[in-house]
Amino acid sequence: MDAVGGKRINIRHIIFILMALAVALPLIFKLGLPLRVTDEVRDVYGFIDSLPENxxxxxxxxxxxxxxxxxxxxxxxxxxxxxxxNIKVIGLALLAEGAAVGDDNLRRIAGEYHKEYGRDYLFLGFRPQFTVAILSMGEDIAREFPRDYRGVDIHNYPIMNNIKNYKDISAVISIADGDMPLYWINYAQARYGVKVIPEVTAVMATTMYPFLQSGQLVGLVAGLKGAAEYEKLLGKPGLASKGMDAQSTAHILIVLLIIVGNVVYFINRRKMRI
Amino acid sequence: MDIGITIAAILTLAIYSFLYKDNPFYKTAEHILLGVSVGYFVVITITNTLIPKLFIPIFIEGKLIYIIPGVLGLMMFLRFHRRSAQFSRIPLSIIIGVGAGAAIPAYMQAQLLAQIKATMLPLTNLSNIIIIAAVLTVLVFFYFSREHKGVMGFGAKAGIYFLMLFFGSTFGYTVMARVSLLIGRMQFLLHNWLGLIN
Incomplete structure (x- = not known):
């Protein structure tokens, strides 16, 4: 029934092609659709903005x-x-693949602002058994990460001069594609009182909202849309802002497909009854 | 053109070729992904964990106490030896015991008590009323010791509607996330590979 142009192409393939066009065309021809900044993203931005230098x-x-x-x-x-x-950043990864990506992100963005490794930022690397790692850093970060990602003793870096544990940290920001921020809440926020900011995939947003409502999180930045909102507040459009037009057109296409699918379903049902 | 970008672009297209049908290009890309992921994990675990947390303390700093966790870690491999497999339970029992000991109070504090506290809200605005109604009716839906009839039935039905709203919003966010992944790959193909967009 759904065959179009022979056996090899069907409705499913046409939907894939439409989706590819719905995403690709707005990337090539800019639409400039409006974007509203949500309160939870504004809270994160405001918190970071309120932190004193250093x-x-x-x-x-x-x-x-x-x-x-x-x-x-x-x-x-x-x-x-x-x-x-001018806020100092200590990076780490609790999932293995995040280590290489985190190191690359830090170097690239630090380079844009001429920041110096070891003085303005540091990357500790990957540690398995995240529960133990989070708890251990509450006592002494250097005990959990005696060496950085490059294998150098972290006491050699000036950024670590006044840093021992979470008491010396203004906030933990977990950039996560799973529920890792919940572990930061369980073991770092609840036990040591450190502020937690989740930056998560859109899939994880609904998991985070109860903790936002309860005040256990500073704010929430979720998905490409959250990143675009943050870029808007920063006044520096980046990858996310450029993808927002495509996100909107893809959503419009999905809504249309749902409507068409339901209309076809009800028409077929009526025909079967007749 | 950067050879790395070209390889990544070809592998991306090979993966997307599955949308037409399963084929050898997709299979090859899938196997490369698995192989590289496992290789990367092994290397980073050795360089980022075993060397700084086990080998350096024992062999350079002379902290012999680290031999104990090292031996316990090695005991995990006894699972592969049928007659000695039972000894692999010792490190496992330590992991489970410590994990449960750390998790139970943390979950009680962060997930249970904090969430209950956050539900005790004054009924002064619509948001608070909706939150409390949703919590109560969903709890009624998951209460199975009494038949869902009368007030219980009404509550359970309302609970189902709240659950459906939650599933719907979660699914909406999931769709958004999947579209974002496609946008990211499309930006890579059109910008980094083909140079069609800025």
Missing amino acids: STVLISFDHDTSTLPEMVPLAEAILRHCFRN
Whole structure:
């Protein structure tokens, strides 16, 4: 029934082609659709903006490479904000693939702001058994990460001079494609009182909202849309902002397909009754 | 053109070729992904964990106490030896014991108590009323010791509607995330590979 032009092409394939066009065309021909900044993103931006210069934040790259299109814009936006405001950044990864990506993100964005490794930012690398790692850093970061990603003793870096544990950290920012921010809430926020900011994939947004409502999170930046909102607040459009037109047209196409699918379904049902 | 970008673009197209039908290009790209992922994980675990957390403390700093966790870790491999497999349960029991000990109070504090506290809201605005109504009716839906009839039935039905709203919003976010992934790949193909967009 759904065959079009022979056996090899069917409705499914046509939908794939339409989706590819709905995404590709707005990337080539800009539409400039409006974007509203939500309160939860504004809260994160406001919090980072309120931190005094030379504060230190811990950014954990808790994701795999399969979600890079969402994770990289999120990471770039928050790193740009931190470095622009002269906030020091200590990076780490609690998932293995996040280590290489986190290191690359830090170097790239730090380079834009001429920040120096070891003084303005540091990358500790990957640690398995994230529960133990989060708890251990609450006592002493150097005990959990005696050496950085490059294998150098972290006491050699000036950024670590006044940093021992979460007491010396203004916030933990978990850039995650899973529920890792919940572990930061369970073991770092509840036990040591450190502020937690989740930057998550859109899939994880609904998991985070109860913790936002309860006040256990500073704010929430979710998905490519969240990253685009953050870029708008920063006044520096990046990857996410450029993808928002495509996101909107793809959503419009999906809504249309749902409507068409239902109309066809009800027409067929009526025919069968007759 | 950067050879790395070309290889990545070809592999992306090979994966997307599955949308037409399963084929050898897709299979090859899939196997490369698996192989590279496992290889990367092994290397980073050795360089980022075993060397700084085990080998350097034992062999360079002379902290012999680290031999104990090292031996416990090696005992996990006894699972592959049928007659000695039972000894692999020792490190496993330590992991489970420590994990449960750390998790239970943390979950009680962060997930249970904090969430209950956050539900005790004054009925002064619509949002608070909806939150409390949703929590109560969903709890009624998951209460199975009494038949869902009368007030219980009404509550359970309302609970189902709240659950459906949650599933719908979650599915909406999931669709958004999947579209974002496609946008990311499309940006890579059109910008990094073909140079069609800025």
